[in-house]
Amino acid sequence: MRVTAGIRATHRSPILQVVKSAIAIAASWLIAGALIPGQPPVFAAIAALLVVAPSLNQSLTKAVERSIGVFTGVVIASVLGILLGGSTWVILLATVAGLLIAWALRLTPGSTNQVAISALLVLALGTATPAYAVNRVLETLIGAVIGILVNLAVVPPVAVAPARNAVMALGNELANSLERLARALESPQSAGQLHGLLVEARLMRPMKDAADNAIEVGTESLSLNPRGRKHREDLAAVQALLDRLGPIVTQTVGMTRAFADHYDASIADEPAVQAIAEQLRRAAHDVRLEVRRTDAAPLIAEHRDEPAALTAPLRVHTPSRDHWVLIGSLLEDLRRIHEALEPAS
Structure with missing residues (x-):
């Protein structure tokens, strides 16, 4: 060095x-x-x-x-x-x-x-x-x-935009990770592909830490700042989005790790796995939907009333005895992702 x-x-x-x-x-x-x-x-x-x-x-x-x-x-x-x-x-x-x-x-x-x-x-x-x-x-x-x-x-600049960008980047990467896992569930994977899948999923953790730090800096920049009042609501919305994404990041990394650890080539033939892959794509859609709803850009205003996709009930066929541990683990993590994406009552 x-x-x-x-x-x-x-x-x-x-x-x-x-x-x-x-x-x-x-x-x-x-x-x-x-x-x-x-x-x-x-x-x-x-x-x-x-x-x-x-x-x-x-x-x-x-x-x-x-x-x-x-x-x-x-x-x-x-x-x-x-x-x-x-x-x-x-x-x-x-x-x-x-x-x-x-x-x-x-x-x-x-x-x-x-x-x-x-x-x-x-x-x-x-x-x-x-x-x-x-x-x-x-x-x-x-x-x-x-x-x-x-x-x-000479009023210091507010640091809301970097916080927003960090959280939006995390949301987009989370959606990409969910889609990558869905594709991997449906097709045979080599050892290198499994390793790459897990590495890409784990990269969300430093992104989550960076988003936390950016929001902390943004909050600090608004303290006692005369221009802070109009930005606090925006930062609160970004913080709320990060609070929802955090558990999903954890579950996605866990699902990817379980899939890599218990993988075998016949897993793609399980009907339950195909259904889980579809649910992961729906979850990716809903994550992007949450990101768009939080983003205040006028170009995406037409997406604000778009319905969530992760709403249909999941019917699971009994898995084989060789795969029931993995499928059970994936289903539990998927349930937690569903809860995190449910609209607040």
Whole structure:
């Protein structure tokens, strides 16, 4: 593995995030420098940089977190500096004491790091006096407030579209997997085909995880966002679709695994297997129908009243004793898929 893989992200941060950070740093430096003359407003710039986050909710959380960390670190450094002076060993003592006190108070990792950094900077850059400590705390508050205001002025984009795309992709792949399994049930399969069928079905699990993460990011982007109100209903519909698809993904992977584990060439001759294959195609149709109904695109509006296909009762002929375990397993998973696709009452 290349060394750069550990230090480079897979995707660049949005350029808007870089611009907001730069604006917040510059504004906090100028404003804090004008309001609190003397020392360079390092604490204000650091607070502004750390507070500007991809979402307003994260920005507010970081503002509180960093402010508590700076306040605690400045107090610790000031007390030790006044009592013991500004020697090098006092700086080390203040840093270690800050970490231990943050640990004892169960502060978050962000606040803990800020306690140690603030204690170190106070003693390394300034004089440990009450006035200096107060100015550094005020500086930090100014930087945090400016960071929040910049995030409010340049509202972060909502992340509903990526969540929708991830769930729609999962739904389409789920329908494809159901159809692939239906075709496999009806025709002879080689060992390679069975392995490929199972691999393709298992690929839905990382897709499901990606959809969960995308919805989490989307929810975070709407928190405290002035533009979030009109998007929350859309995201709720996407979440509801994912909640329905999740169990079907599990059952489909289970059915595929059971088929691969218990396969023999004569399974396609079972009348019950042919009926199950037809039900899987109907389930694939209904999954796509749910995806289309959730998608708000006007081009598919004519599909909204399309009836579900997985409604006819399934009549099962008694399977042979060589296949009854597999057929029973497939029928149970199919029943659960049917329940997941039933309209909510």
